[in-house]
Amino acid sequence: MRRNMATLLSVVLLGLSLTACSGSNEASNNLKASSNPTSDTATNTKSNTETPALSGDDLAFSKFPKPVDVHIGMVVDPTDKTLPEGDSVSNNQYTRYLKEKYNINVIVDWTAATGNDFKQKVSLTIASGKLPDGMVVDDRSFMTKAASSGLLYDITDLFQQYQSSQVKDIMASTEGRAMENASYKGRMVALPNITVDTDGVHVLWIRKDWLDKLKLPVPKTLSDIEKTAKAFIDNKMGGNKTIGIAGPSKNSFPYSTFLVSSNNMGGFDPIFGAMDAYPGYWLDDGNGSVTYGTLTDKTKQTLALLADWYKKGLIDPEVGTRDNVGDPINANQAGIFFGPWWNGGYGNGDSFKNDPTANWQAYPVYSDDNKWNVHMKTTGSTYTVISKNAKPDVVKAILIMNNALVRDEATFDLSVNVGWYPLRNVMAAANETEYEYAELLKVLKGETNPEDYNKPNSLYKLMYADAKKVKNVIKPPFEDLNVSNFSTANFGDFQRLYSIMIGDRPFTTIPIDKKVYSVTYNQTETMETKWANLKKMEDETVLKIILGQASIDSFDKFVKNWKAQGGDEITAEVAGFLKK
């Protein structure tokens, strides 16, 4: 007989009991290694004379006189094989660096695999109310739930005191959006993730080599794309199973939304943009009211267009049910997909491995009146949260760890994936990629030297390292870069530079005609209970219409139901944000 008792509950408590009894044995190991003499005696003596004398960057990078234990929960990528033999999640080059330079002992209480496993673990940890000192959560609702339950440390004052000048500059580059993002009821309760704006700018990725073979121009508008996709399929450019346009998988979405506003590989975002539709975003109507973008007529028209394309066989027939967005792209069956700057290069590495001539190029998609409309993302979507029960020294340690990462990331030996850095939460200037694109081009053309970028504490922390590499990876001519200009000898460098120089070219070089921001990127109170239901309805309706399982008329019924089942209530709440 199987026992069905409150399955969830038992898991919750199981998680609780597991978190309670791990750790500790690592601490002693690290302590033994702590007697290493440090080179940095200056900081050492300073911090031993206790803190008041220190300020600014001296404080931001100060070394603790006594070892400080920081307990963390950590996400790990199970496929990553870059840790050398003998090293572990709590003892590797990054933890040793923290130990030696700052006297911080990182103790990993638990790990979970990237993706759903980690989300589940974080969710259970919050439910149990027993947070490790620090962890990086990948959903704002985790942060707000923990904050509203009183589980988080108010870091407002300590952050002001301990942020490095670099971190300060990066925060400033977002014009207050990052601070707002990391705050709950006006208090800073997390270190925000700040990613480049271009993560939210979705562009058209297309096989330029296929276009060249067919002597076709680069498509600009939706009707161009339709013709191009058809030509790819008719000419079997990717073999018998050629897919004109790749689309979302069973785990990804047809468009990014206010809650997940960036990095939507394989979505149809630029198509909606070209129709001036912004589904999933809360739109300011300009008259004090707010509309949910999915409900608009323009969204409906775009869905009708997508359904038409699907019917004509231009869109991947398995859209919405595939295991993985990248599969047909990496197998070089697809000629077109949509996604942000890193999707070509970082995102589809296997495509180049399978076919070194795969010349993926990125372009904007224009509306019929020749406008490039883009919905913009929130500043970042991950949060370093610190437990309310952490000691002040531990909080300081976590802030210092963040400062150190921002300053020294470019100097680390990246053959060990930087993901192993404890509590790594990316902070990059919002325009980092654009800056790098422009400056790297100057380096290539000989207008500047890599050494010109050797500025410690620069806002653009990876610039110097990239400048030194770029000439090894990219060969002339530097106008109009193609895959043939790139050397794949060091594949990691190739991926990064391909993404910057090809993927970010549209956003850097072409002005956007209309940038659309969501009124909010966060959940409101009513959403906490009602959003799951509304979102399910939306996902189901949208996919069914695209796949032709429901007629476009069902859209109107969806709108009606959506409003009735809490949508109107939520819209009113969001409108409340406008008045502030």
Place this chain on the structure above:
Amino acid sequence: MKKRGHEKHYYLMLLPGMVWLVMFSIVPMFGILMAFQNYNPGAGLLKSEWVGLDNFKYMFQLNDSRTVIVNTFIIAVGKIVFNLLVPLIFAILLNELRSMRYKKLVQTVVYLPHFLSWVIMSTIVIGIFGYYGVVNTVIGMFGYDPKLFMADAGIFRQLVIGTDVWKEFGFNAIIYLAALTGINPNLYEAAAIDGANRWQLIRQVTLPALTTTVVLLGVLSLGNVLNAGFDQVYNLYNPLVYSTGDILDTWVYRLGLQNLQFSLATAAGLFKSAVSFVLIFISYRLAYHYADYTVF
């Protein structure tokens, strides 16, 4: 007195099991309180705000809850019925085989899928029923257009039940095969002497001898009537088949773990447990009544 001393080591052997039970089944029961609270992890179980039956009321107000319960019920009942019948038929057929080696081979091969988790199996299933998968290739040979099975809400339940039965029937047949070996061979001989053919042997000897086993297994599986198989559905479904494929467990998962509605998820879990408890109780009485089977 003497007897008790003799039994001491049995109690000792029971201990690990009891500890496990207390730790993982009894202690977590207190978490049920969450279902009657607006649970706040910071305040904990004891200090969270009590809301009575609000979570249950809200749950049944949601459009989803009805769909989800219906889906769960249909899928689970389908699985129970077919997981009872298919292995039975298979076991009887296997029993009729003459070649022992072939019999063993078949038995081993068909129960192999049981040992693969749904995480792996789902990829295989999605592949088989995919647009360019085996099934569509065969359909194509007869001139039909390919069909996107995984996106078809109309057949998702059948697909879930079918693949589950396919995965488990070899393993489930083991109990029947064991029961078959327990049938007295004299009965077959006697029937054969009376002139019964093979079909009659199966109908008059084998099936009656298996009735108790079938009834027992059927009755005991009643407790599973709300268990539609989380790991299977979770790995196979997508928004297109929510209408027929979303089950209680996946719903609770999305509510509780993805949307952090701990109290609502607990309420849904408790509801499921309560229904299951009643069914287990009934099945226990039925098992006693029809199969003379008792646990306690």
